[in-house]
Amino acid sequence: MGYDSAYKNSSVPNVPILRWVSRLSFLMDEQFRIPGTKYRFGLDPLLNLIPFAGDIVGFAVSGGLVLAMASKGLTSKIVVLMCINILLDTMIGAIPGVGQVWDFFFKSNTRNMRLMEEYYEQGKHRGSGKGTIVLALVILFLIFVVLVSILWVVAAWVISKF
Template identity: 30%
Template structure:
C-alpha cells in the first residue's frame, strides 16, 4: 500500500505547519491516553482511560464516543479528506456499538483501539508535516 498525501500541506506557511504539528501532537497524546496509557501486568496488552470510562454505567460509552469524535473533528480541521473521515467515523461507530454490550463491549474496546487507528489514518493522510 502506498502512502498518499491528500491535503495541500506543501503550500502551508511555517506558522500553519507549526499549528498543524501542535494539533496533531495533542490528539496523538489524547488517543494514547484513551487507548494505550496503561499496561496489564504479565500480559502484553495495553489499555487506556477509554476502557475505564466505558465501565461507568449509564453514560461512560457516550463520553468515550464524544472524546473519539473530538479526534475526528480535529482531523477535519486538519484537512483530512472526506473518505478517510468516513472511515474514522466508522471506527468510532464500531467501538460505540460494541460498547453497548456490558463487559464484552469493554473488552472489545480495549482490543480494537479506535482512537489509535484514527491517529494512524490522520498521519497517513497528512504525510510528513
C-alpha cells in the same frame, strides 16, 4: 513506553492541535500496560465500565479527536473511515458484557491515528468518502434484513407454541 516513545517518529505534521490529538489518543487507548505483557490499554475501556455515561464520554472524546483531525484538511474519505471506527467502538461497546471486552481490544483512537499517519506518510485514503458511505449503508441494510428475518422466525416459533 510512554507517549513520546510511541509517537516521536510519527510523520504527522508537527502542528500543536495534532500533537494534542496524538497525546489524547494515546491516553484513551494505550496509557497503561499490563505488567509482564506488551498489552496496553487506556481510559476508554475503563470509562466503558460506567454504564451509559462511559459510552457517551468515550464517544464524545473520540468524536472531538476526529473533528480536530478533520480541521487540518483531511479528505472526506479518511474522515468517514474514522467515523466508522468510532461508531463501531461505541455501538459494540454499548452491549453489556461484550462491550467491556470489546473496548479492551478495539482501539478506535489508535486506529484513527494510524489512518492519519497513512494519509500523511503514504498518501492513502485520498478522495471522496461517498463510496465508503454507500458500502457502510449497504452493510447496515443487510444486517438489518438479517436481524428482521431472525426476529420473524423467532416470533413465528413463539406464536406456534401457543
